[in-house]
Amino acid sequence: MPMAVRALALLVAAYALSPIDLIPDFIPVLGYLDDLLLVPLGLALVVRLTPPAVLEAARARARQAADKPISYTAAAVIILLWLGALWLAARWAMAAMGI
The missing domain is CATH 1.20.5 (Single alpha-helices involved in coiled-coils or other helix-helix interfaces)
Known part of the structure; x- marks a missing residue:
């Protein structure tokens, strides 16, 4: 995984979990709109920049974990x-x- 993609993923996660927003949440509509747009767009960018081999390995591990007994x-x-x-x-x- 390239370091730039890792850094972007950490930034998106930090923004999603941070109490500090670009537009404060108490502002009607716009306060939540930045969260609804920036976080999904950041995640989509991380997935798009992730190498296909890394995505396939992660999907294989997810399939393997789903097959474990409950x-x-x-x-x-x-x-x-x-x-x-x-x-x-x-x-x-x-x-x-x-x-």
């Missing part, structure tokens, strides 16, 4: 752990407020 039991355990943590946090918050 464990619904593990997903259920993780969801139950999160629900338990939320329940404990709610009880703690209610106790702290005296409810």
